[in-house]
Amino acid sequence: MPTAVFIVGAIFSFLVGITVGSFLNVCIYRLPADESIVQPPSHCPRCNTRLRPADLVPLLSYLALRGKCRYCHTRISPRYFIIEFITGLLFTATWWSLAMRYPERFAASTGVLLLMAAWAFVGAMLVTFMIDLDTTYVIEPVTWVGMGAGLLFELLRAGSLRDIHTTIGGLTIPYLPMAIPGMVIGFLVFILMDLFGRLIFRKPGMGLGDAFIGAAIGAMLGPGLGLLAFGIAIMLGAVIGVLLMIAGNLQPSPAPGKADSTSDGPLRETGEEEEPQGRYMPFGPFLTASAVLVALAPGWFALHALHAWHWWLSLAS
Numbered sequence: 657m658p659t660a661v662f663i664v665g666a667i668f669s670f671l672v673g674i675t676v677g678s679f680l681n682v683c684i685y686r687l688p689a690d691e692s693i694v695q696p697p698s699h700c701p702r703c704n705t706r707l708r709p710a711d712l713v714p715l716l717s718y719l720a721l722r723g724k725c726r727y728c729h730t731r732i733s734p735r736y737f738i739i740e741f742i743t744g745l746l747f748t749a750t751w752w753s754l755a756m757r758y759p760e761r762f763a764a765s766t767g768v769l770l771l772m773a774a775w776a777f778v779g780a781m782l783v784t785f786m787i788d789l790d791t792t793y794v795i796e797p798v799t800w801v802g803m804g805a806g807l808l809f810e811l812l813r814a815g816s817l818r819d820i821h822t823t824i825g826g827l828t829i830p831y832l833p834m835a836i837p838g839m840v841i842g843f844l845v846f847i848l849m850d851l852f853g854r855l856i857f858r859k860p861g862m863g864l865g866d867a868f869i870g871a872a873i874g875a876m877l878g879p880g881l882g883l884l885a886f887g888i889a890i891m892l893g894a895v896i897g898v899l900l901m902i903a904g905n906l907q908p909s910p911a912p913g914k915a916d917s918t919s920d921g922p923l924r925e926t927g928e929e930e931e932p933q934g935r936y937m938p939f940g941p942f943l944t945a946s947a948v949l950v951a952l953a954p955g956w957f958a959l960h961a962l963h964a965w966h967w968w969l970s971l972a973s
Contacts, residue, residue, distance in 0.1 A: 673747030674714035677740035684786045703728035770812045776805035781944040788940035794865025799872045806875025807835040835875040842874025873947040885950045889942040
């Protein structure tokens with residue numbers, strides 16, 4: 657693929673990303689409060705004035721207004737700008753990764769659909785990351801978007817029904833997408849971890865929300881890379897958790913159904929089981945971040961994981 661096409665695609669992806677990032681901000685704010693993401697239209701939460709198109713231009717409106725509402729001059733959280741910018745970067749990185757791995761697909765219409773499926777997964781993971789970080793809850797329908805995106809991505813990547821199969825050991829099952837066992841394994845891993853926590857520590861180990869995140873990751877990455885993402889998340893969580901505990905910066909988890917004064921909106925009443933009280937750090941953000949990281953560079957991770965495995969076998973022998 658010519659360099660000019662890469663550059664044009666990257667610019668287009670960034671513009672799409674910051675636009676989608678503006679919508680993701682709405683999802684992150686409204687979904688935990690159980691509000692519609694469609695109605696009412698965008699408005700200032702302080703003065704309730706409906707925002708005009710000039711107030712909603714991604715990135716530029718924030719800079720032009722100097723981070724304040726045009727009408728009541730209330731300060732706007734810089735997080736809105738940051739999420740738009742990060743979404744633009746992630747969409748650009750996704751385009752770059754797919755264009756490098758499947759250059760022939762982007763000569764056909766399936767390349768655009770492949771890219772859109774990957775963008776949907778990245779967007780779902782980003783929304784899940786922020787909501788879980790704010791509230792320690794997972795909005796399950798958002799993870800369903802990730803599952804659907806992962807399944808669609810595999811079907812589009814295969815190109816034909818003959819190329820769709822699942823290999824388990826020496827057994828090949830035709831017409832079974834790897835996303836299906838990936839979802840099942842990703843879900844069961846966290847269910848088993850939760851049961852293990854209840855058995856050993858007499859308290860919940862993992863929330864059901866983490867299992868839904870695991871299913872979405874398994875659908876997109878498959879069982880192998882999905883388990884790799886889980887391992888990376890566990891290592892990141894352990895290292896950062898220890899550092900935060902040493903610094904004394906872990907905050908207590910909010911009580912279910914009550915507003916958190918530090919978040920952008922109230923928490924939603926859910927049927928999810930109450931998290932253990934005390935000083936708590938949600939695991940979901942590490943899961944979603946690791947999944948996006950592995951999804952953007954699966955070949956790199958697979959190659960180095962294989963080298964590490966061969967190195968371990970040489971030591972063991």
